[in-house]
Amino acid sequence: MELLIFWDAGAPAGMQASFCREIASLLPAKPRVCENPLVLTGFRHSRDQTDASTLLDSLELFKKRAGLSVPVLLVVSVDIFREGDEYLFGLARFQSGTAVVSTTRLENEHYGLPPDDHELLDRLVKTAVHEIGHLLSLPHCRDPACIMYNPLTLDDLTRQKRWFCPRCREQIGSRE
Ligand SMILES: [Zn+2]
Numbered sequence: 001m002e003l004l005i006f007w008d009a010g011a012p013a014g015m016q017a018s019f020c021r022e023i024a025s026l027l028p029a030k031p032r033v034c035e036n037p038l039v040l041t042g043f044r045h046s047r048d049q050t051d052a053s054t055l056l057d058s059l060e061l062f063k064k065r066a067g068l069s070v071p072v073l074l075v076v077s078v079d080i081f082r083e084g085d086e087y088l089f090g091l092a093r094f095q096s097g098t099a100v101v102s103t104t105r106l107e108n109e110h111y112g113l114p115p116d117d118h119e120l121l122d123r124l125v126k127t128a129v130h131e132i133g134h135l136l137s138l139p140h141c142r143d144p145a146c147i148m149y150n151p152l153t154l155d156d157l158t159r160q161k162r163w164f165c166p167r168c169r170e171q172i173g174s175r176e
């Protein structure tokens with residue numbers, strides 16, 4: 001599938017090309033990056049976070065207006081949440097082919113550690129591939145090593161491999 005990636009101005013610069021290469025190596029996807037044309041909506045002062053559902057609403061509207069039929073992944077650096085969740089790494093809506101991932105909690109700095117671009121790219125790739133998996137209609141997986149496992153913490157994400165378990169892999173195969 002073709003995949004459009006909207007890279008927000010606040011998101012880490014300089015890793016777009018490697019990011020696309022990694023995505024294409026893990027999924028039957030042809031990713032293309034462009035600057036994010038959207039104004040980020042959904043900021044909630046009381047939480048100092050951005051509502052991921054509102055971001056996806058805007059993305060959905062943008063897609064409709066622009067007549068875009070390809071799935072779109074938005075990469076942002078703002079901290080995102082959803083009602084009922086303290087924070088999210090990412091969120092996807094299969095129905096509209098829209099997804100968002102946030103780099104805030106993927107960065108070492110968030111945990112008081114020295115920055116590491118290599119780690120950041122690895123985590124960002126895992127998070128994005130997970131959300132794109134949802135766009136391919138894959139559900140969550142019970143295997144903690146599988147990329148479709150639902151990571152609730154950074155430790156969960158670290159345990160996950162850049163790998164689809166055989167069951168998830170088979171489901172992707174049937175959707176190519
Ligand atoms: Zn998920």
Ligand SMILES: [Zn+2]
Binds near residue numbers: 141142146165
């Ligand atoms: Zn799996």
